[in-house]
Amino acid sequence: MKRTKKEELIRDHQPEMIRERLSRGPQRQNISDAVLGGIDGCITTFAVVSGSVGAGFPSSVAVILGFANLFADGFSMAISNYESGKAEQEYFESIKQSEERHIEEVPEGEREEIRQIFKAKGFKGELLEIIVDTITADKRIWLEIMLMEEHGIGKTTRNPSISACVTFLSFIAVGAIPLMPYIVSSLQVSQQFSMSAFLAGTMFFLIGMLKSLALAKPVFLSGVRTLLTGGAAAALAYFTAYYLREIFNISVG
Structure with missing residues (x-):
């Protein structure tokens, strides 16, 4: 197996490969958006379920609150992710425009910045x-060098719309699963x-495993x-609801 992996590495590092x-350039990955949305969606709905059970509410309450929170929180999270990505994109553009202006207006100063950057990397003299x-x-x-070396900005930035859609869809898809038994x-x-x-625990474990597979990390431990x-999070919701019910002496008939 190790030999096969080494052969693949050798093949992937041939000049033509x-x-x-x-030539394809760096590819933007949305796995973090999917994982974040999936985990948060499952936690949101199962926390509502746990809180409802802890408070002694009937199943109908868990279903109503669960789906209401599922869509409201999913939408809110998607919008937040969109705004975050948009702000990141706007910041990148502002820095890019600033550096373009500096190169046009003070080229010698920008040349000196390049010189200092590579001097710090160990280059000197004629080289x-x-x-x-x-x-x-x-x-x-x-x-590109100025953006990367001076500001730490790479070639790829998040696409706000795609990030928001991935977050929302994964939030809804995974978050709905703990509510399925309450429909029966x-x-x-x-x-x-x-x-x-059981379903919520399975989803938590699978999301952790999928995340680790994508990032080549230990699968079981991540799950x-x-x-x-x-x-x-679910235990916190359950016991909070339970103790509040006891403190306020709430009786659910």
């Missing part, structure tokens, strides 16, 4: 000057809650960590 990969001349000969490359009216409340808890996070 490198040329093809670099350093060749690097400076080569980079500043192409304004597109010059601008023939089940007893204890059975509904047990099935909901358990996500499961514990979701379980802790």
